[in-house]
Amino acid sequence: MTDQPVEARCDHCKQTRPLFLYEPEHNVHLNPALMAACRWCNRDKQPLLCARCWGAERELEESDSGLNQEADTWAQICAANARADARREARRQADRETCEGIARATADPAA
Numbered sequence: 379m380t381d382q383p384v385e386a387r388c389d390h391c392k393q394t395r396p397l398f399l400y401e402p403e404h405n406v407h408l409n410p411a412l413m414a415a416c417r418w419c420n421r422d423k424q425p426l427l428c429a430r431c432w433g434a435e436r437e438l439e440e441s442d443s444g445l446n447q448e449a450d451t452w453a454q455i456c457a458a459n460a461r462a463d464a465r466r467e468a469r470r471q472a473d474r475e476t477c478e479g480i481a482r483a484t485a486d487p488a489a
């Protein structure tokens with residue numbers, strides 16, 4: 379929201395009120411096929427809404443079951459990525475220790 383709302387006709391209730399640009403909170407869709415069908419992402423232009431309509435819109439977005447489902451999928455993907463990263467990091471660490479072991483062994487003539 380901006381500090382200095384403009385007074386104009388709300389895109390929803392058509393009353394002259396201070397307006398705020400509505401921006402979907404989920405922002406972009408993970409799945410382009412879903413994005414094409416998404417009522418929030420697929421607008422030419424996000425609406426200018428009065429505080430009341432803005433709140434109603436956000437509530438609608440938050441209760442959108444498709445979005446919630448996608449958020450779950452997203453969380454699962456993030457968790458899987460985190461696990462993969464942890465595995466990669468563990469492997470890197472093991473490789474580094476092996477390399478250091480070899481370096482130490484080759485650098486030390488007594489070994």
Ligand SMILES: [Zn+2]
Pocket residue numbers: 388389390391392393427428429430431432
């Ligand atoms: Zn309104």
Ligand SMILES: [Zn+2]
Pocket residue numbers: 402404405406407413416417418419420
């Ligand atoms: Zn969307």
